[in-house]
Amino acid sequence: MSASPALVYDWNALDAAGRDAVLARPVQAVAQRTRDAVAGLLADVQARGDVALREVTARFDGVQLETFEVGEQEFAAAQAAVPVELREAMQQAADRIEAFHRAGVAQPYAVETAPGVVCERMIRPIARVGLYVPAGSAPLPSTALMLGVPARLAGCREVVLCTPPRRDGSADPAVLVAAQLTGVRRVFKLGGAQAIAAMAFGTDSVPKCDKLFGPGNSYVTEAKQQVAQAGAAAIDMPAGPSEVLVIADAGADAAFVAADLLSQAEHGPDSQVLLLSDDDALIARVQDELATQLARLDRADIAQQALSASRLVKVATLDDAFAISNRYAPEHLILALREPRAWLEKVEAAGSVFLGDFTPEALGDYCSGTNHVLPTAGAARAYSGVSVSSFQNFVSVQSASRAGIAAIGDCALTLARAEGLGAHAHAVALRLRKAAA
Numbered sequence: 239m240s241a242s243p244a245l246v247y248d249w250n251a252l253d254a255a256g257r258d259a260v261l262a263r264p265v266q267a268v269a270q271r272t273r274d275a276v277a278g279l280l281a282d283v284q285a286r287g288d289v290a291l292r293e294v295t296a297r298f299d300g301v302q303l304e305t306f307e308v309g310e311q312e313f314a315a316a317q318a319a320v321p322v323e324l325r326e327a328m329q330q331a332a333d334r335i336e337a338f339h340r341a342g343v344a345q346p347y348a349v350e351t352a353p354g355v356v357c358e359r360m361i362r363p364i365a366r367v368g369l370y371v372p373a374g375s376a377p378l379p380s381t382a383l384m385l386g387v388p389a390r391l392a393g394c395r396e397v398v399l400c401t402p403p404r405r406d407g408s409a410d411p412a413v414l415v416a417a418q419l420t421g422v423r424r425v426f427k428l429g430g431a432q433a434i435a436a437m438a439f440g441t442d443s444v445p446k447c448d449k450l451f452g453p454g455n456s457y458v459t460e461a462k463q464q465v466a467q468a469g470a471a472a473i474d475m476p477a478g479p480s481e482v483l484v485i486a487d488a489g490a491d492a493a494f495v496a497a498d499l500l501s502q503a504e505h506g507p508d509s510q511v512l513l514l515s516d517d518d519a520l521i522a523r524v525q526d527e528l529a530t531q532l533a534r535l536d537r538a539d540i541a542q543q544a545l546s547a548s549r550l551v552k553v554a555t556l557d558d559a560f561a562i563s564n565r566y567a568p569e570h571l572i573l574a575l576r577e578p579r580a581w582l583e584k585v586e587a588a589g590s591v592f593l594g595d596f597t598p599e600a601l602g603d604y605c606s607g608t609n610h611v612l613p614t615a616g617a618a619r620a621y622s623g624v625s626v627s628s629f630q631n632f633v634s635v636q637s638a639s640r641a642g643i644a645a646i647g648d649c650a651l652t653l654a655r656a657e658g659l660g661a662h663a664h665a666v667a668l669r670l671r672k673a674a675a
Contacts, residue, residue: 246525247551295403295429298430299429324415328419338606361632364394364630365394370399372401372455373404377410380603385399386421398444399417403428431457450472475611480506480570482572484514485571488517492526500535503548504540507543510544512550513550513551514563515559516559525550564585564586570599575594
């Protein structure tokens with residue numbers, strides 16, 4: 239049995255710099271190089287449109303495409319290629335995703351804030367949204383479900399989906415079937431930062447979208463952030479390389495913990511997994527299980543690269559573990575504890591939480607019903623996972639009658655004059671005089 243590639247640290251033995259290093263994400267090391275490469279690609283696609291897309295697709299995906307959009311014939315072929323068992327599993331997952339998201343749909347409301355003054359909030363779908371579904375080392379039809387279902391519930395008028403082409407120039411059949419299950423009909427064979435550029439700026443082939451959604455590698459995440467900063471399109475959140483943090487006590491099942499760590503490590507070499515435990519023996523058992531289970535994985539090479547930037551951390555107490563977790567703000571947080579719900583109130587920042595020994599993170603990835611498009615790289619301190627409201631605009635409305643302006647006009651006048659905004663005050667004063675007359 240080979241040694242576990244994940245390194246072990248004692249949190250209390252580390253100084254401030256050492257603690258920062260333990261919690262550093264691997265993508266931070268190549269951030270500037272990534273930013274520069276993405277900026278050049280975005281500028282190229284914005285300037286040359288489909289011509290640039292064809293060149294970049296040939297370079298990165300190894301295929302020459304004249305047409306990016308998936309046609310009816312390819313959709314039909316995908317339906318025939320996907321096994322019935324997989325199609326049924328995707329339908330079951332879609333049903334659970336819909337049940338969870340429908341329960342959380344926001345409602346419009348109106349309130350009279352003063353006599354004759356009514357304030358409302360109305361909800362409108364974002365008109366045109368772009369969904370990105372990764373399919374690099376592993377196609378992710380589950381992501382098509384996670385994005386397509388809430389987009390449909392929100393009522394978005396046009397939904398565009400981009401997913402990388404395979405070497406034969408086709409899109410992954412399971413991704414196409416999943417897209418159709420959610421009602422998505424416009425799918426383009428484009429991957430990486432170039433797909434984000436196409437949906438943000440628009441080309442002759444790809445419609446310009448108002449908001450972009452979906453996870454991806456560090457290049458996709460950087461592309462989303464740059465187009466948002468440029469005002470080309472809004473984005474859901476920073477959703478980059480996958481990560482999981484496990485807090486485990488002495489009674490945790492080491493095999494379960496190791497399996498959960500590896501399930502995220504196999505996503506990609508830039509994924510990161512962390513274990514925090516107050517028990518040395520549990521950490522040692524997890525080390526052994528990591529080495530044993532890693533040897534059996536089809537994607538062992540990828541997982542091993544991720545584990546090289548991953549950490550097993552000994553903490554003095556579970557309270558310390560939660561403080562560290564809140565500082566790290568993981569995409570996925572697993573509480574492998576004897577009374578996990580009793581500790582839930584200590585969670586301040588996490589994309590999604592998994593309680594107890596029999597709730598693997600993989601359930602949330604596929605079919606529990608929650609959304610797996612979640613904030614990464616610490617963004618969970620301020621961002622939430624995708625929901626129906628992510629695909630909606632919330633528009634405030636107010637109306638004041640004669641009685642209403644009379645009731646609150648003086649308040650507005652006082653505040654406007656305090657701020658030195660005379661035109662504001664004048665606009666209110668005119669109406670106050672008219673109402674009084």
